[in-house]
Amino acid sequence: MAELRTKPTHEGVTVFLNGIEDVRKRQDCLTLLALMREAAGAEPKMWGDSVVGFGSYHYHYASGRQGDWFLTGFSPRKQNLTVYIMAGVDQ
Numbered sequence: 001m002a003e004l005r006t007k008p009t010h011e012g013v014t015v016f017l018n019g020i021e022d023v024r025k026r027q028d029c030l031t032l033l034a035l036m037r038e039a040a041g042a043e044p045k046m047w048g049d050s051v052v053g054f055g056s057y058h059y060h061y062a063s064g065r066q067g068d069w070f071l072t073g074f075s076p077r078k079q080n081l082t083v084y085i086m087a088g089v090d091q
Contacts, residue, residue, distance in 0.1 A: 006048040013044045051075045
């Protein structure tokens with residue numbers, strides 16, 4: 001089974017967000033950072049090189065595949081700001 005490439009890293013969230021060249025996108029991300037930190041009740045972590053995630057949970061599929069993923073997060077993509085909200089988590 002292939003291993004997930006998107007994992008928590010030790011990279012700095014603030015350094016990543018401050019590196020966004022588009023001023024409006026950077027400000028939108030900083031606003032999302034504050035909103036999601038409060039809503040998730042968790043500190044942000046970088047997942048891979050471009051996703052800011054909050055909290056985590058362990059999943060296990062019937063197929064046997066399992067792993068860890070963030071509860072909510074976002075990624076400032078080239079064209080759009082992508083927001084991730086996981087469903088089916090009790091926390």
